[in-house]
Amino acid sequence: MGTYRVLLLDADDTLLNFKATEDETVRRVLHTLSLPADDVVVSRYSAINHALWLAFERGEIDKETISSVRFVRLFEEFGFRADGVRAGALYREYLGESAILLPDALEVCRALSKTHRLYIITNGIFQSQHSRIRKSGLAQWVSGVFVSEEAGAQKPSAAYFDYVFAHLSGVERREALIVGDSLTSDIKGGVNAGVDTCWFNPACLARPAGIAPTYEIHALTELFQIV
Known part of the structure; x- marks a missing residue:
């Protein structure tokens, strides 16, 4: 003591509050790209992102990989025809504007x-x-x-x-x-x-x-x- x-x-x-910030930011990105932003999609993004950050902690990947592939993987899983790399850039931009x-x-x-x-x-x-x-x-x-x-x-x-x-x-x-x-x-x-x-x-x-x-x-x- x-x-x-x-x-x-x-x-x-x-x-x-990362969870609230993440949900808000992901929905904003999806709306910007005119993509569905329901709870199922947002929850799946969170799971993909979490797994990538754990891999980063283990030294298996770098941050650039996280940023470039998380939306690419999400869009592939849901069959969304959109640029995942651009979505990642939008996410980083929007994330910095939120502070919950x-x-x-x-x-x-x-x-x-x-x-x-x-x-x-x-x-x-x-x-x-x-x-x-x-x-x-x-x-x-x-x-x-x-x-x-x-x-x-x-x-x-x-x-x-x-x-x-x-x-x-x-x-x-x-x-x-x-x-x-x-x-x-x-x-x-x-x-x-x-x-x-x-x-x-x-x-x-x-x-x-x-x-x-x-x-x-x-x-x-x-x-x-x-x-």
Whole structure:
């Protein structure tokens, strides 16, 4: 308790409501291209996108592949005659215009910024993430944003966190806490980097074997009890 000087906060589904943003953005892209935007199509896009991001975390593909193939695959599955690469470009453009926060995110960051140095750690697309963080109001409460594109590595790799700590002057790893919703990215990343972790688990999911966060919270306000 009280031993952490720096909080490394994940962006999507920890501070920003990625699910709501994704649904809104995908529907906008489909409407722009005069394609069906029903729940079945949007849900299938989400599944394709999620699988691609997991492959990215494992180091199997790069972000450019994610951006270029996710709509191509979606359109092929549904037989849509449209340019999937163009759809991907529209998605990135529209995504940066949306900034839907999760409950308490702004208030918690505002309060914690008075006592801690806050940084956002994200595997997201550089331009979109910086735009969303700025539009959400989070930027004024954080000291910086570390995007995997700049690091040349992604969560959960130790190399990503080596980059982060190389840019945190005078901060030892025992003085930092990683907060995130993803066991495979944030929590595993902390384990790989030798940094304490806090699993943000608002859905109260069962904790799987093999990955052990230092802490677990179900609401962001519970951070005050830890730090």
